[in-house]
Amino acid sequence: MTGLAQLTRHRLFWPIVALVVLLLASTLKSHGFLEVTVRDGHLYGAPIDILRRSSILLLVALGMTLVIATRGIDLSVGAVMAIAGAVTLTQIASSPDPGAVSTVAVAMLTGLAVCLVIGVFNGFLVAVLGIQPIIATLVIMTAGRGIAMLITGGQITTVTSAPYKTLASGFWLGLPVAALIAGFFFAVVALVTRRTALGVLIESVGINPTASRLAGVRARTIIWTVYVLCALFACIAGFLQSSNIMAADSNNAGLFIELDAILAVVIGGTSLAGGKFSLTGTLVGVLVITTLTLSITVIGIPVNAVSLFKALVVIVVCLLQSPVVQHKLRARRRQAAPVPVEVPA
Amino acid sequence: MMTEPNTTPIVEMTGITISFPGVKALDDVAFRLLPGEVHALMGENGAGKSTLIKALTGVYGIDSGRIVVGGVDQVFAGPAEAQAAGISTVYQEVNLTDNLSVAENVMLGHEIRRFGLIDWHATRKAARTYLRALNLDIDPKSSLSSHSLAVQQLVAISRAMVVDARVLILDEPTSSLDSDEVARLFDVIRTLRDQGVAILFVSHFLEQIYAISDRITVLRNGTLVGEYTPAELPRVELVGKMIGRTLEVLSELEGRSERAVVDRSGTPFMQAIGVGRRGSIEPFDLDIYPGEIVGLAGLLGSGRTELARLLYGADHADSGETLVSGESVKLRNPRAGLAKSIVFSSESRKTEGIIGDLTVRENIVLGLQAERGWMRRVPKKKADEVVAQYIEALGVRPANPDAIAGNLSGGNQQKVLLARWLATAPQLLILDEPTRGIDVGAKAEIQKLVADLAAQGMAVVFISAELEEVLRLSHRIAVLRDRHKVAELINSDDVTTDVVVDLIASGGTSA
Numbered sequence: 034m035t036g037l038a039q040l041t042r043h044r045l046f047w048p049i050v051a052l053v054v055l056l057l058a059s060t061l062k063s064h065g066f067l068e069v070t071v072r073d074g075h076l077y078g079a080p081i082d083i084l085r086r087s088s089i090l091l092l093v094a095l096g097m098t099l100v101i102a103t104r105g106i107d108l109s110v111g112a113v114m115a116i117a118g119a120v121t122l123t124q125i126a127s128s129p130d131p132g133a134v135s136t137v138a139v140a141m142l143t144g145l146a147v148c149l150v151i152g153v154f155n156g157f158l159v160a161v162l163g164i165q166p167i168i169a170t171l172v173i174m175t176a177g178r179g180i181a182m183l184i185t186g187g188q189i190t191t192v193t194s195a196p197y198k199t200l201a202s203g204f205w206l207g208l209p210v211a212a213l214i215a216g217f218f219f220a221v222v223a224l225v226t227r228r229t230a231l232g233v234l235i236e237s238v239g240i241n242p243t244a245s246r247l248a249g250v251r252a253r254t255i256i257w258t259v260y261v262l263c264a265l266f267a268c269i270a271g272f273l274q275s276s277n278i279m280a281a282d283s284n285n286a287g288l289f290i291e292l293d294a295i296l297a298v299v300i301g302g303t304s305l306a307g308g309k310f311s312l313t314g315t316l317v318g319v320l321v322i323t324t325l326t327l328s329i330t331v332i333g334i335p336v337n338a339v340s341l342f343k344a345l346v347v348i349v350v351c352l353l354q355s356p357v358v359q360h361k362l363r364a365r366r367r368q369a370a371p372v373p374v375e376v377p378a
Numbered sequence: 379m380m381t382e383p384n385t386t387p388i389v390e391m392t393g394i395t396i397s398f399p400g401v402k403a404l405d406d407v408a409f410r411l412l413p414g415e416v417h418a419l420m421g422e423n424g425a426g427k428s429t430l431i432k433a434l435t436g437v438y439g440i441d442s443g444r445i446v447v448g449g450v451d452q453v454f455a456g457p458a459e460a461q462a463a464g465i466s467t468v469y470q471e472v473n474l475t476d477n478l479s480v481a482e483n484v485m486l487g488h489e490i491r492r493f494g495l496i497d498w499h500a501t502r503k504a505a506r507t508y509l510r511a512l513n514l515d516i517d518p519k520s521s522l523s524s525h526s527l528a529v530q531q532l533v534a535i536s537r538a539m540v541v542d543a544r545v546l547i548l549d550e551p552t553s554s555l556d557s558d559e560v561a562r563l564f565d566v567i568r569t570l571r572d573q574g575v576a577i578l579f580v581s582h583f584l585e586q587i588y589a590i591s592d593r594i595t596v597l598r599n600g601t602l603v604g605e606y607t608p609a610e611l612p613r614v615e616l617v618g619k620m621i622g623r624t625l626e627v628l629s630e631l632e633g634r635s636e637r638a639v640v641d642r643s644g645t646p647f648m649q650a651i652g653v654g655r656r657g658s659i660e661p662f663d664l665d666i667y668p669g670e671i672v673g674l675a676g677l678l679g680s681g682r683t684e685l686a687r688l689l690y691g692a693d694h695a696d697s698g699e700t701l702v703s704g705e706s707v708k709l710r711n712p713r714a715g716l717a718k719s720i721v722f723s724s725e726s727r728k729t730e731g732i733i734g735d736l737t738v739r740e741n742i743v744l745g746l747q748a749e750r751g752w753m754r755r756v757p758k759k760k761a762d763e764v765v766a767q768y769i770e771a772l773g774v775r776p777a778n779p780d781a782i783a784g785n786l787s788g789g790n791q792q793k794v795l796l797a798r799w800l801a802t803a804p805q806l807l808i809l810d811e812p813t814r815g816i817d818v819g820a821k822a823e824i825q826k827l828v829a830d831l832a833a834q835g836m837a838v839v840f841i842s843a844e845l846e847e848v849l850r851l852s853h854r855i856a857v858l859r860d861r862h863k864v865a866e867l868i869n870s871d872d873v874t875t876d877v878v879v880d881l882i883a884s885g886g887t888s889a
Binding site: 228229234236237248 | 732736756
């Protein structure tokens with residue numbers, strides 16, 4: 034009983050329940066939903082698909098978690114994805130040998146360099162100039178797609194390049210390359226934040242920036258760093274996205290992904306007020322959002338009602354996580370328990 | 379005097395236990411309140427006084443135990459239920475509505491209605507009756523904000539009477555009143571007591587406790603020490619019971635007649651030459667020798683904190699030169715100070731010191747970690763050692779490294795901060811009001827610690843608003859006034875608070 038109570042109080046309990054319910058509902062509708070088969074040496078099936086589709090959001094949400102932990106927010110991630118795709122594909126398209134691995138590598142490095150500059154710019158506005166993060170990153174959010182359009186010359190740049198296509202569509206050891214890339218960076222960030230002191234210093238800055246600075250923590254550097262990291266992860270997400278369609282679509286690449294990423298972070302239990310963060314939570318949040326999108330089609334929700342259904346699930350999960358609601362639920366449970374109490378006047 | 383109650387208690391709390399994450403705020407505490415008595419609740423900060431009051435007023439739920447009010451078992455789900463049971467509270471900060479009239483404040487929620495509408499005439503008349511009952515003859519129509527804090531406090535008590543309180547809780551009601559106002563408040567308290575109201579009284583002023591209380595309950599570390607009558611408990615014993623040991627530590631410091639002689643022949647650890655910052659503190663000179671405690675004396679806003687911040691690099695100076703061990707250094711930011719083995723503990727524990735949501739362990743290791751940078755994490759074994767060592771040495775309560783620092787009492791948070799700085803093995807320790815808002819016992823411990831550290835060769839800058847404390851500890855005293863350093867004197871038995879007060883008042887011209 035107490036074990037169960039403790040379990041329900043865990044901040045990831047309800048998101049995980051939501052995930053399981055979505056998976057079960059999908060399986061009921063389509064019996065083979067959870068089946069994973071081997072085809073051409075690759076793993077196939079909805080679960081694999083969820084992993085592959087989660088990779089872009091996971092990368093973006095990873096950076097977002099760190100930014101949010103410092104009390105910040107980064108609205109520019111969608112635009113950064115667009116710029117990453119634009120820079121990289123334009124360079125591949127203009128190269129004499131688009132299919133060469135070296136071409137792709139150089140193009141991706143260029144994309145990373147451009148995104149690095151954007152991250153430095155965002156971090157400078159927030160950490161040095163002290164501009165509110167939501168305003169500071171709004172600059173690139175609005176201007177970024179314009180920059181991407183300038184780079185592609187207002188066109189949707191398409192390329193044919195086998196190595197680049199591998200990023201989103203390839204398989205390695207039977208698993209989708211995209212999922213492996215996202216998983217790799219997830220593991221690296223988890224390891225770096227928890228095995229070095231970076232995690233606790235980020236939290237410390239997020240909880241109390243003034244006290245952290247006086248304690249000798251390089252608060253400014255840490256804040257700057259998380260914005261740079263966030264832009265770099267968005268850049269890699271931009272690679273995966275553009276590789277998926279083999280085109281740089283400046284208008285639609287990563288559109289509104291900042292909202293999904295913030296949502297994933299919040300579902301994962303990291304507070305927008307900064308401080309304690311949970312990467313595992315973010316992973317669960319990302320899986321919930323992706324599974325939701327996928328199961329909507331499987332369950333057979335009419336296309337028109339998709340947004341509404343998504344909103345409903347999100348509201349329910351958020352409500353169940355809210356301290357007020359949790360308190361009420363607990364109070365009801367306690368009342369329901371047969372304890373001989375005299376009725377209060 | 380009553381020794382055994384011959385009346386039935388109106389409030390009887392037994393076995394009260396309340397835990398916060400990592401902290402047991404109350405452990406099996408019993409408390410009773412008789413009708414027609416003034417009962418003082420005593421204890422240091424963190425003893426559990428406020429937690430007990432919050433349990434009684436329904437602000438906190440209890441983990442176990444029973445609360446019986448007027449013979450009825452009560453489980454309060456909120457303050458409203460406690461109020462309905464006849465328990466009223468007047469808090470330290472008056473919680474009334476400033477911009478409403480006195481009558482509206484007194485009768486709020488109990489306005490007299492006619493045909494569903496408020497009958498203001500009758501309401502004011504009723505308010506006047508309640509006010510008169512407390513010998514308070516003020517115009518109910520007047521705005522509350524036009525009255526002194528003392529009168530506002532009495533208005534708050536009148537309000538408690540409107541809800542027909544059987545139990546009145548006064549939490550530090552006298553902290554901002556002058557002696558005449560206190561006398562007036564006490565008259566009201568006695569009147570209410572004689573009418574049979576049970577009054578729970580909390581105050582830090584011992585004199586007042588002995589002037590008004592019929593009974594005293596002492597808490598310590600979340601447990602009940604005992605219930606006494608003032609007659610059977612002399613002041614010294616009361617303080618002894620509150621801090622749980624004799625006042626040896628304090629008296630040891632008091633009796634420190636010969637101060638350790640500081641060798642000022644060598645190079646000072648730090649020399650500030652004409653260091654200043656525009657709009658913050660005028661350029662000043664200051665030498666600090668190893669093993670020396672330099673006290674900064676001055677009124678609030680005299681520039682004590684500003685001076686200390688320049689010494690650490692919390693703010694950077696725009697004039698002058700700073701030498702550390704004879705070498706010129708630029709202290710641009712806190713890290714620069716830290717790199718030179720200088721540490722600064724801010725006066726604002728909550729906003730500039732403790733990282734509330736982190737654990738005691740993480741808070742203590744933070745300074746050490748900041749010094750090493752994020753790449754080189756303090757090894758777990760070393761962190762555990764350091765944390766255990768300082769929790770033990772400074773007597774942090776609870777002695778649990780995994781407790782959330784924000785849940786600790788003020789004195790214990792201060793100790794955690796000290797631990798953070800001491801763990802970095804500093805050569806200059808700058809303490810800005812380290813003993814403010816913490817209880818007698820912790821205060822004495824911290825003073826003793828500072829004296830011991832200096833005796834071991836650490837240079838200390840000590841800031842306190844309490845002159846006695848500065849005089850007791852310091853070898854040398856710098857006096858500040860209006861953002862100027864106006865005087866500096868070597869401490870000796872001839873230096874009394876009067877001398878320093880004169881210096882502050884005269885601006886150093888007589889020195």
